[in-house]
Amino acid sequence: MSRIKVTASALAIAAVSATAASARDEIRIVGSSTVFPYTQAVSEQFANNTGAPSPIxxxxxxxxxxxxxxxxIGEGHPDITGASRAMTVSEYELCTQNGVTDISEAMIGYDGLxxxxxxxxxxxxxxxxxxxFLALGAQVPVNGEWVDNPFKKWSEIDSRLPDVNIVVLGPPPTSGTRDAFVELAMHAGCKELAYVKDGGxxxxxxxxxxxxxxxxxxxxEAGENDNLIVQRLESDPNAMGIFGYSFLYENLDKLKGVKLAGVDxxxxxxxDGSYPVSRPLFFYVKNAHRGVIPNLQEFIEEYMSDDALEPGGYLTERGLVPLDAESRAALQDSVxxxxSMDAK
Structure with missing residues (x-):
């Protein structure tokens, strides 16, 4: 695909609004532990292709x-953040309050929790x-009452499950993976229970x-480093972990997926959507830093390249589930x- 540049006028506006950022040479990126390996892969490819400093x-x-x-805005603030959920209204308002008013949103593909x-x-x-939900909820229904969770072993939830302690390592509340797991697994699981369905x-x-x-x-709570969860699962054969699909994909020699509702x-x-706990992945770009932070636009071009995003691209080789061709083309044009993303 062609490498599209932002317009000269857009760069001029960016330069005026973010002149302080020009003192920093490296691109700085923060955010989701799930998006991290994809961004890191793009960073390595970008540095190899251009000889420019690898983004932090x-x-x-x-x-x-x-x-x-x-x-x-400025050199003390990052240029991009990765996210395993969409930016919230309150986060958009925080950006606006601090002068971060021109943001591009990139939904790069899908991930399974x-x-x-x-x-x-x-x-x-x-x-x-x-x-x-019965294994992990703080409160659960027992004998028609909503009580603090008493279950210590999987067999106490269902006799077909092993008689081993429930040990599940997962992300902290600051993680988008935690937010998505609560919405897609915990809420959905709670709604399956007869206590909730019959109670209206x-x-x-x-x-x-x-x-x-x-x-x-x-x-x-195992922190934001999903590799530490992988290490713990290796040392404890009965412990489970919760993380993005890329970490399972990259460790299939050590780990196996747990089927959810019969689906691996x-x-x-x-x-295809048959796996019940999947979500989109994003990154967000501070447009005022384009044309001011060296190589930022070129890095974005690498992230948006077909080599990275299309089926068979180097990000799909790391576990990213790609967008369809039409959605991918729209993403590339926008980013x-x-x-700018629409106001929340």
Whole structure:
């Protein structure tokens, strides 16, 4: 595809609004641990192709990245943030309050929120979203009452499951992966339960009562470094982890996916929507830094290239589920031409 440049007038505006940024030579990127490996891959490809300094990429979590990104314009603030969910209204308002008013949004593809376990665990794991909720919810229904979660072993939830302790490592509240898991797995699982279905509880009740992860031991917040979760799963064959599909994909020699509702987390099931816990991935660009931070536009061009994004591209080789051709073309046009996202 052609490499489209932002217009001279857009660069002039950027230079006026972000002259302080010109003192920094390296591109700075923060944000989602799930988007991190894709951005890191683009950074390596960009540096190899151009000889320019490799961007500094930090895994701060989606929420943490948004706070840093929205802090302002200039060399002290990052140029891009990755996100495993869309920017929220409150985050957009924070950006606006701090003068970050011209932002391009890039939805780069899709990811499956994978639950995984060591390959040394011989059980063929297949759990419903309802069972996931019963394992991890802070409060759950027991004998017709909504109570603090008493379940310590998987077999206590269903006798077909192994008689082993529930140990699940997952992301902290600052992570977009945590936000997505709560919405796509916990809320959906809660709604499957007879207590909720028969009780006629609405979505507001579910949001209020089914969003909290338990804090009594079985669920362990493992920080923003998903590689540490992989290491823990290697050392404990009964522990499960929650992370983006790319981390499972890159560690299939050590880990296996846990089926959710009978469906394995795989490239094809995420792409066709049959895997029940999938979500879009994003990055956001501070347009005032284009043309001021050296090589930023060129880095964005590499991220938007067909080599990176198309089926068979180097990002799909790392586990990214790509957009269809029409959506990809629209994405490339929007981001390369620095089109601002609509106000939230």
């Amino acid at each position: 990429v930090e895994s701060t979590g989606t929420g943490g990245g948004m706070k840093i990104f929205c802090g302002g 994978s639950m995984a376990i060591s390959r040394s665990n011989s059980f063929d794991w297949d759990v419903s979203l309802g069972e996931v 509880f609405d979505s507001a009740w579910v949001n209020e009562n089914c969003s909290r992860m338990r804090t009594d031991g079985p669920f362990i 987390p795989e490239f094809d099931t995420i792409a 390369l031409n620095a089109k």
